[in-house]
Amino acid sequence: MENHQTPTANPHHSAHPVEHQSHRAEYITIFLILTFLTGVEVFVPDVYSAVWSGHTKMLLLCILAFVKAGLVFMYFMHMKNEAKWVRWIGYTPIYMGMAVIIIMLETSYR
Amino acid sequence: MSSTLQTAADGHGETLEPEDVNFGKATGGKVAMWMFIAQDGMSFGGLLFAYGVLRSSAQEWPIPAEVLGIGLTAVATFLLICSSLSMVFAVLAAQERNQAALVRWLGVTIAGGATFLGIQAYEYYHLVHNGVGFITSSHNGESINNLFGTTFYAVTGFHGLHVLSGVIYLTIIFRGAQKGKYTQGGTSYSPVELVGLFWHFVDLVWILVFTFIYLL
Numbered sequence: 001m002e003n004h005q006t007p008t009a010n011p012h013h014s015a016h017p018v019e020h021q022s023h024r025a026e027y028i029t030i031f032l033i034l035t036f037l038t039g040v041e042v043f044v045p046d047v048y049s050a051v052w053s054g055h056t057k058m059l060l061l062c063i064l065a066f067v068k069a070g071l072v073f074m075y076f077m078h079m080k081n082e083a084k085w086v087r088w089i090g091y092t093p094i095y096m097g098m099a100v101i102i103i104m105l106e107t108s109y110r
Numbered sequence: 111m112s113s114t115l116q117t118a119a120d121g122h123g124e125t126l127e128p129e130d131v132n133f134g135k136a137t138g139g140k141v142a143m144w145m146f147i148a149q150d151g152m153s154f155g156g157l158l159f160a161y162g163v164l165r166s167s168a169q170e171w172p173i174p175a176e177v178l179g180i181g182l183t184a185v186a187t188f189l190l191i192c193s194s195l196s197m198v199f200a201v202l203a204a205q206e207r208n209q210a211a212l213v214r215w216l217g218v219t220i221a222g223g224a225t226f227l228g229i230q231a232y233e234y235y236h237l238v239h240n241g242v243g244f245i246t247s248s249h250n251g252e253s254i255n256n257l258f259g260t261t262f263y264a265v266t267g268f269h270g271l272h273v274l275s276g277v278i279y280l281t282i283i284f285r286g287a288q289k290g291k292y293t294q295g296g297t298s299y300s301p302v303e304l305v306g307l308f309w310h311f312v313d314l315v316w317i318l319v320f321t322f323i324y325l326l
Contacts (some may be wrong), residue, residue, distance in 0.1 A: 020205070020206060023202060024202065027195060027198045027199070031191060031192075031194075031195040034194075035188060038188060038191065041320075041325060042181075042325075044325070058326060061321050062321070065318055065320075065322075068317045069314050069317050072194065072310055072313055072314045076197070076198055077310045077314075082136065083135040083136060086135065086136045086140070086144060089144045089145055089148050090147065092151075093148055093151030093152050095152075095155070096151070096152055096155020096156065096158070096159060099159050099162075100322070103162040103166055104162070104166075106166070
């Protein structure tokens with residue numbers, strides 16, 4: 001997995017053609033999942049008013065958003081293959097996300 | 111570690127790097143970009159936090175979907191996801207030293223970002239026309255919480271500026287790619303990877319903004 005980070009002195013295109021093909025397949029899979037989840041997100045507000053309560057809608061949309069953001073973070077931004085200490089730099093803004101969750105919890109149970 | 115430093119200090123010929131388990135695990139450019147992204151994420155977090163506090167403490171707040179409309183923004187969201195895909199393909203092309211593919215995928219990414227900005231400009235024009243201003247807000251002739259417009263423009267405007275700077279940044283890299291700067295092998299693809307990190311971050315933030323500002 002790490003090999004593509006350090007291409008060899010091979011003058012020809014693609015030092016690791018097979019690996020890059022598997023990367024392409026992975027990227028397209030993530031893209032399709034993101035597109036599908038976006039479709040679900042747009043659909044949620046229409047259905048919830050009839051079937052679900054407001055809290056369920058809020059919870060569902062938050063889970064969908066964080067799953068999507070996590071997929072972009074791990075796969076498109078390559079954090080899955082990055083050293084742990086680099087990943088921790090990227091994790092720091094999650095603190096602000098926790099603040100948002102506290103606001104929503106307090107609002108829900110006021 | 112101390113033995114290595116001692117060897118260097120003894121002055122027996124070559125200077126040695128101190129042993130650092132993290133050395134070489136990520137380039138300086140990548141660490142710098144990630145630190146920038148982390149602090150930029152904090153800025154967005156601060157804006158969303160302020161929005162959350164203002165909205166949850168408001169007497170009345172309109173349902174965003176009714177005022178803003180979701181359809182066009184969903185298309186814009188899809189566009190950003192598409193441009194993220196073309197961006198990772200551009201990085202692969204640079205690593206494969208395929209200049210033609212690199213220039214093509216960067217071009218697609220820039221087009222996606224520029225179209226997103228166009229959609230946002232169109233959306234702003236219509237919202238202002240329909241009464242949602244930065245200072246005062248109304249919907250269908252009835253006034254709504256003024257902070258609705260303020261928070262909307264503050265958050266989406268800050269994000270739009272990121273898309274704009276991303277498009278400019280991408281255009282600079284696009285020019286370099288045309289000259290073959292990033293397809294020389296070795297780590298020459300690195301600037302493409304860095305602009306990619308920034309671009310994916312802009313996409314990631316929009317995913318959250320779309321949920322908190324438009325859908326919830």
